[in-house]
Amino acid sequence: MLFHIDEADPRPIYVQIMDEVRRGLITGKLKRGDPLPSVREMAADLSVNPNTVKQAYRELEREGLVEPRRGEGTFVADTARVSRAERRTLARGVAERALWDAIRHGLSAEEFLAAAEVVARQRGMLTEASAAAVSAAAAGAAETSGAEGPA
Amino acid sequence: MSDHPLDGVTTHGLRKEFGHQRALDGVNLRVAPGAAYLMAGENGAGKSTLLRILLGLQEATAGTVSVLGLDPAVDGAGVRALVGYMPDRVEFEHGWMSVDAALRFHARYRPRWDAAYAAELIGQLELPRDRRLAGLSKGQRRRLQLVFTLAHRPPIVVMDEPTDALDPRMRERFAQLLSAYLADTDATLILSTHAIADVKSIPTDVGILRQGQLVLQCKREALRNRLVRVSAEVPNDWLPPPAIGVRTISEEHRGGMLRAVLWAAPEEACALLESAGAATTSLDALTLSEAVVAMLAAPPSWTPEAVEVEIALLPGGVL
Numbered sequence A: 001m002l003f004h005i006d007e008a009d010p011r012p013i014y015v016q017i018m019d020e021v022r023r024g025l026i027t028g029k030l031k032r033g034d035p036l037p038s039v040r041e042m043a044a045d046l047s048v049n050p051n052t053v054k055q056a057y058r059e060l061e062r063e064g065l066v067e068p069r070r071g072e073g074t075f076v077a078d079t080a081r082v083s084r085a086e087r088r089t090l091a092r093g094v095a096e097r098a099l100w101d102a103i104r105h106g107l108s109a110e111e112f113l114a115a116a117e118v119v120a121r122q123r124g125m126l127t128e129a130s131a132a133a134v135s136a137a138a139a140g141a142a143e144t145s146g147a148e149g150p151a
Numbered sequence B: 001m002s003d004h005p006l007d008g009v010t011t012h013g014l015r016k017e018f019g020h021q022r023a024l025d026g027v028n029l030r031v032a033p034g035a036a037y038l039m040a041g042e043n044g045a046g047k048s049t050l051l052r053i054l055l056g057l058q059e060a061t062a063g064t065v066s067v068l069g070l071d072p073a074v075d076g077a078g079v080r081a082l083v084g085y086m087p088d089r090v091e092f093e094h095g096w097m098s099v100d101a102a103l104r105f106h107a108r109y110r111p112r113w114d115a116a117y118a119a120e121l122i123g124q125l126e127l128p129r130d131r132r133l134a135g136l137s138k139g140q141r142r143r144l145q146l147v148f149t150l151a152h153r154p155p156i157v158v159m160d161e162p163t164d165a166l167d168p169r170m171r172e173r174f175a176q177l178l179s180a181y182l183a184d185t186d187a188t189l190i191l192s193t194h195a196i197a198d199v200k201s202i203p204t205d206v207g208i209l210r211q212g213q214l215v216l217q218c219k220r221e222a223l224r225n226r227l228v229r230v231s232a233e234v235p236n237d238w239l240p241p242p243a244i245g246v247r248t249i250s251e252e253h254r255g256g257m258l259r260a261v262l263w264a265a266p267e268e269a270c271a272l273l274e275s276a277g278a279a280t281t282s283l284d285a286l287t288l289s290e291a292v293v294a295m296l297a298a299p300p301s302w303t304p305e306a307v308e309v310e311i312a313l314l315p316g317g318v319l
Helices: A013-027 A039-046 A050-062 A084-104 A109-122 A128-145 B047-054 B076-082 B099-109 B115-124 B138-150 B168-185 B220-224 B266-275 B288-296 B304-313
Strands: A066-069 A073-076 B009-018 B021-027 B036-041 B062-067 B083-086 B156-160 B188-192 B205-210 B213-219 B227-233 B248-254 B257-263 B279-285
Touching (some): A039 A050, A039 B168, A050 A066, A050 B168, B009 B047, B021 B047, B021 B213, B036 B047, B047 B188, B099 B138, B138 B168, B205 B220, B227 B266, B227 B288, B248 B288, B266 B279
Parallel strands (some): B036 B205
Antiparallel strands (some): B009 B021, B205 B213, B227 B257, B248 B257
């Protein structure tokens, strides 16, 4: 899998690397037991500081997504499962970047959300039933997380 | 960051005067072991002087220096044995030597020389082994200097404008080789450059020298969330309130449009502009290169510490 980071992204680089691994797991490009690039390879490929890669791998290990194997490197954990919470974390990151992009274009959050729903419907990715589920989930998330989302 | 004198590279109250001119003025450098420290500043800010003092190639007027616990003014040779130094000049003394002969020459003076690694670098940097040094292009000489700098596996690497004279493809390769070197050795890096985009996401720490003073020294990630580029529509007679004024690093205010770089987190900037009657039209994080350019263009008295003091003194708290 090809990892991608962006120096102008407001997320810290180690978080960008973690999100790339999550993306790999969700899209199926990374599977349980797959080796991750070594710290050296990843650092050289992305031209990032190796300590940043180590930090990302350490955090991913803490989350149970990857495991170091002595002398062999870092692997996707056999028990790796992208939990609902992780999918939500990833989704919020994507939403935050998309929202900033909307604000950059002079759009309000309302205009952006309305347009996202219209586009998803046009492409057949959102039905009446799933749209209702989205609204319910958003209402639930707002209740539990308060004002956690982007301003 | 540790204050143990044996750790990393530090200076305390470092001063350097050339006649009546003050090149360095009370520099307290803190480079932790394993850090990759980007030293930025305009021409004449004192960057090369500072690096040469760290190497013991120039003497300080006052202040103390510690490089892995050694004082370069006392034990310059000891320091230079530990440091891979890439100076800003591309000149070789022995123009008649071939690249191969020059490598053997360096190996003789460097006990830790790694011939296999040198050969790997020569290959990756596409250097002609049998060419005489005098016959190398400027870019080739720069690449060979990189081999001399890294092939003795130094625990400290000091580079002055390392990508100068490299073409775009070799700049990419330079960043890859340097990242791999840091992964292999856990070396500490101090790097001075104007071409900040060339060093990608390697720096962990940033220092900004202005007129011989280190006006900023912090973690790179601390800058990521403290600097934001905004544009906003403002009323015609709009004046920034103090809360925005003190956070403004640079601004361009024309007609009803404001474009500025602010010392603020993105959501903070948004809220401040909104409460001041400005409609934000764009909000961007800055790359490291853009961040440094913005801070170099700031008024001479500008420092993050001064801003934080002014923010604390604002009536009504932070906002």
